[in-house]
């Protein structure tokens with residue numbers, strides 16, 4: 001299917017983008033990499049009258065170290081983030097997740113900010129952002145606010161982003177010396193959206209877990225933190241009893257849906273499998 005007709009304007013600055021948002025309101029959509037938006041237009045799931053292309057706004061694709069955090073511009077494309085030596089060193093969980101996003105051609109266009117704004121519950125970066133306790137920098141004509149990832153994802157493709165806001169950057173705390181991380185996903189083929197996945201990071205000192213973050217994708221209507229599992233792990237070692245208790249607790253936190261990949265019960269089983277593998281990897 002082809003998209004319905006729409007107009008297109010390329011904004012040269014944030015100011016111009018905000019002017020256009022004011023002018024067109026609900027009829028406008030921000031265009032970043034276009035890798036999700038164009039598909040939704042072609043399937044006629046969205047029928048905006050105008051696309052506001054933000055790709056030429058200067059400086060929004062930079063990756064910069066800023067004291068104890070790494071700041072990724074919203075327009076940084078997946079390939080650029082994957083190739084960044086700073087990301088590999090200071091946010092290795094992101095590097096580990098990126099090759100699982102779609103295929104190279106899509107990673108060459110898709111952006112970090114676009115993935116966060118689109119908020120697909122099966123996408124990797126929203127869950128990675130939760131596990132890293134990242135924050136999103138949101139700008140409108142009225143100013144800038146910074147929202148933690150945990151407060152951003154509200155439901156199925158639903159976020160706290162206001163109609164007049166643009167995601168400017170993603171702020172990621174850099175990994176600490178005593179932290180370890182792991183990332184796993186199960187999909188039918190490399191590059192497919194995940195059936196289920198986990199992004200995890202936390203402290204592991206003398207074999208004891210603390211401040212763990214277990215974030216799941218494909219496990220509900222949004223990326224989810226398994227808080228009950230995290231509470232069980234706090235101050236514990238990796239033992240068969242602890243892992244069993246964690247696995248059992250997942251049904252309290254995760255809420256997978258039946259879909260073409262299989263029933264919710266299968267996904268819950270797979271969530272337990274990848275959780276125990278992830279915790280074994282983190283504590284090894």
Ligand SMILES: Cc1cc2nc3c(=O)[nH]c(=O)nc-3n(C[C@H](O)[C@H](O)[C@H](O)COP(=O)(O)OP(=O)(O)OC[C@H]3O[C@@H](n4cnc5c(N)ncnc54)[C@H](O)[C@@H]3O)c2cc1C
Nearest residue numbers: 030032033034035036037102110111113114115117123167
């Ligand atoms: C075949 C295929 C397979 C894919 N597989 C995967 C996968 O396995 N995992 C995965 O995570 N993704 C996958 N994707 C999606 C891909 O990662 C996209 O890059 C991403 O979801 C959206 O980024 P984008 O820059 O292309 O955003 P766009 O498509 O341009 O925009 C998406 C939405 O976000 C809004 N938006 C974009 N940027 C901003 C911003 N800075 N501020 C405010 N709103 C904004 C747009 O208005 C739009 O509503 C796949 C896509 C395709 C086509």
